[in-house]
Amino acid sequence: MFPMMPAILRNFFSKRATRRYPPMTREPFAEVRGELKNEGSVCTLCGVCAVKCPSQCIVVDKKNATWQWDPFACVYCGVCVDSCKTGSLRQEPLYRKAATGREIVSVKIVLKEQTK
């Protein structure tokens, strides 16, 4: 007679399926491919990440010793992290927050030879 009734009753007695998003967030999963981070002291500016990136969102400037990442062009595939030989690149399990303007993340790299 009422085919939907079992599902409705179950919904009444189970916890909510949604959450009030901006104030309430879920714990991120451990292996999520989120925001890209570069460890400035480990990076050697080899440029493999920039070559491998399918969306060409990384620019490695050896002259000025900067590593630049455009988070709005990035597709978060993680190919750069997989190809990074020094292990300086990693992805945080958190997604970037909504933004009002476009920005490019720039990391100043301190090469080991220079610190010696």
Place this chain on the structure above:
Amino acid sequence: MPVSTIPFGPQHPVLPEPIHLKLTVEDEVIKEVVPALGYVHRGLEKLAGTRDFHQMVQIVERVCGICSMMHAMCYCECVEAMMGIETPPRARYLRLIWSELNRLHSHLLWLGLFADSFGFESLFMQFWKIREKVMDLQEATAGNRVIVSVNVIGGLRRDLSPEQQQTILNILDRVEDEMRLLEKPLLGDYTVMKRTKGKGIVSAARALELGCVGPTLRGSGVAQDMRQLGYEAYGDLAFEPRVEKDGDCYSRLKVRYREVFQSIDLIRQAMEKIPAGEIAAVVKGRPEGEGLARVEQPRGEVFYYVKADGKKYLERIRIRTPTFANVPVLLAMLPGMCLSDVPVIVLSIDPCISCTER
């Protein structure tokens, strides 16, 4: 009766993606349909000239978000066959598991959208609530919610730990349980049957003649499924295509509803048999010559053609997506139907327009 022309789409409440149908109607009965495509063409095939063949994996994943795993898998299979690479057995099983998870969430998405197309909003929400569990599984195992991006040429980039495998099985038990609860409201409901039974009928012979694929073809009684080819690990598992005889919207609905359970069953079988070992083979050199690959997507057979001349960039890549094959049969379904049935019939082939136009 005077004849009038009514535009359906490209923007229409029932359409998730833009397709334009020029409907010629006489007293609200469809006489002729002329489609117009090209609203979301992105030129992804052309990118083969500027991205090397490893980077193309991420490009083809973006042909379609919903079945991204199968696009990448099909492309990788094609290039692997050209280069003579044998993928490790574990990678073949893992690809199967992820592609069935993709099929699960795609079918759940469609079941929700289809319920929405005939105005059953609460059923739509129920299906999408279940789908969220599968999306979470993909996010937890592969790292991304929709475009899982696990494929590379030669195998996979991610492995499944025993704990992750157990989580998948546990959550799939709950998905199955909740899906059983929705069988009656979906398939036994008077309104649903009234809106879908006898609508958009296409016979088996006509469907085959028009080159129809996937659940649309199986809904007409033809037991054709590309998974029968035994690509990846499908050859090792017990598998029977789900077929319904009537060829109407209700049959196609039933096929997809039953395929959800089939996907859950295939993942369980794969989890039992999955061998240990490497997940990716070593890739050396560049592809040369021509290659073809076919894979069953949630919407039907996808076809990849790759031509390469041993250089860094591929010479040509051609993708034939399932919706492209199903548009002619959609045009054959519509004449003779009432104008109010058009949204339901259009949705019944599960149109994926961004796939079709690439």
